[in-house]
Amino acid sequence: MSFEQLRLIEPVLKALENEGYTAPTPIQQQAIPYVLEKRDLLGCAQTGTGKTAAFAIPLLQLMHQDQSAVRKGPRNIRALILTPTRELAIQIQESFVAYGKFLDLKSLVIFGGVSQHPQTEALKKGVDILIATPGRLLDLISQNYITLRDIKYFVLDEADRMLDMGFVHDVKRVIIKLPEQRQTLFFSATMPPEIQTLANAILKNPAKVEVTPVSSTAETITQSVYFVNKQDKRSLLLHILKDQSIRTVLVFTRTKHGADKVVKDLNKAEITAEAIHGNKSQNARQRALNNFKSQQTRVLVATDIAARGIDIDDLTHVINYELPNVPETYVHRIGRTGRAGANGIAISFCEGEEKAYLKDILKLIARDIPVVTAQPFHNGDSLSAPVIAPPSQKKPQHPRNKKGGFSHNRQGHVTPRHQKDSGKGQPAHGHGQQRQKQKQTSN
Incomplete structure (x- = not known):
């Protein structure tokens, strides 16, 4: 399958080509059509399956199609991506910038551990897409730098890691502040009971996609x-x-x-x-x-x-x-x-x-x-x-x-x-062997 077959718009296809991507990964093939249909999504996928692109690409397209030909008024935050770590937040923002290169959409990443001043100054100029860690997001909401009243798209990424790191309470505090009418995309590598309960509470009739369960390791x-x-x-x-x-x-x-x-x-x-x-x-x-x-x-x-x-x-x-x-x-x-x-x-x-x-x-x-x-x-x-x-x-x-x-x-x-009679492992030697890369989205 090609990205063209996923009915992506030309500016997005051009950006993907610019990045050297030729074929969607399995989770992208499954998830992108559901997201473009504006359905809630429950995705069970581990790191390295291409899940960031699975939500970033269709959200960029939807947001581009939503905005009028002539923008009226300031940019308001319409998409919120909540993620557990600073590093992952930065990676996700880089993906939005790359895939939205030819779209008039502004993204911003905020996280704790650094001065909030550059982040608040960027917020004042207007942002379409906000990628955030829970603590800094709640902090800036409490200071009235951020309002979530215009959110149409909400992504909760790495939900199980949120649980591991003790962020579930903060996540619930964020969810309460979101508009009832929204599209929610929920991603987790594993589905422990507490995460399943959270998913059931915030998703409405979700489409479900599952790729590479956590117990498996890639054949590559x-x-x-x-x-x-x-x-x-x-x-x-x-x-x-x-x-x-x-x-x-x-x-x-x-x-x-x-x-x-x-x-x-x-x-x-x-x-x-x-x-x-x-x-x-x-x-x-x-x-x-x-x-x-x-x-x-x-x-x-x-x-x-x-x-x-x-x-x-x-x-x-x-x-x-x-x-x-x-x-x-x-x-x-x-x-x-x-x-x-x-x-x-x-x-x-x-x-x-x-x-x-x-x-x-x-x-x-x-x-x-x-x-x-x-x-x-x-x-x-x-x-x-x-x-x-x-x-x-x-x-x-x-x-x-x-x-x-x-x-x-x-x-x-x-x-x-x-x-012992069913293993298919290969002898481990040549740990410096050259990789043969098939260029695909891997975010």
Whole structure:
């Protein structure tokens, strides 16, 4: 399917062509027609599926068609996109600017952690589309800089992350201030009960689209796991980064302190690296992100919340320096690469105390992950890993029970015992392989 078949107007098609986009992703194919029909939408889609373009493109078209040939009076906010993090808000605004390049529509992004003066001055000049984080939005509403009375289009993005970050109460406060008559688009990677309840409360007869459930990982991502002792992780990372064909690497740690330590070690080894996490100022975080995008910085080290919303073209590698303790987070992490049909590589380090996390990840994604043993820091003891019991069975009481545990098949994959004959993983080698990119929207 082409964008032309989605009945998009010429200025939008021209902007997409200008960006080099040729074919819509599955969620765009499903969502855009519903949005253009002015229906409420419930979208279950994770990062990297193209969901930003799935709502930005049709909203720009609707807003362009709504406005009269001659504008009367000042610009009033007609579309509100509510998102959990500053980084994601900035990414979304960049998308609106790109796709609306040939339309007379003004967008603005507001978020906390920086001076509000430039934001309030921009608001005074008039804005059509506002992208905001909940805290700063409510703050500026309380100061009478913002009114939501003219909102016709409301997008709640990454609703499950709103819940994770404790923003649901603020979201509800915003919703109360919205006009009853509006079009609402609701996106979430997962649908826990509280999020489902919220969706039911604010959507009216919504169309439903679902693409790439959170438990699945993209086939375009080559995954591998490196068993290593904790004290050898730094050396293993430096060993991998000797491969100069690895141009951009996003490294994940579980803690802010851990991120700073990895950056210090890399810089000491003369590898350009910066950290992005909650203790950094907004300006420092944005500077680090811009340096990484422009490849002035080779390695960006991030914690999970800080990384949500990072959308970088041509990101070749993701490395889990520390495995996440929430298995769904693994899917979100590695989804930063292999986007929009491009190839990507995800490498995970696993030391003894993280074996339980690996077990949970394998159960969630229901596939095997190749084990790299041809590396100088391989820990031979790591082969006796924790038990993985089939969901329908009780977990064996002892990790050495011969009916449980990880098995290694002939290709060297680590596999849930009950799935070892069904895995389709590929041998993990050539982590510097060249990506073959099919250019599509990936926001």
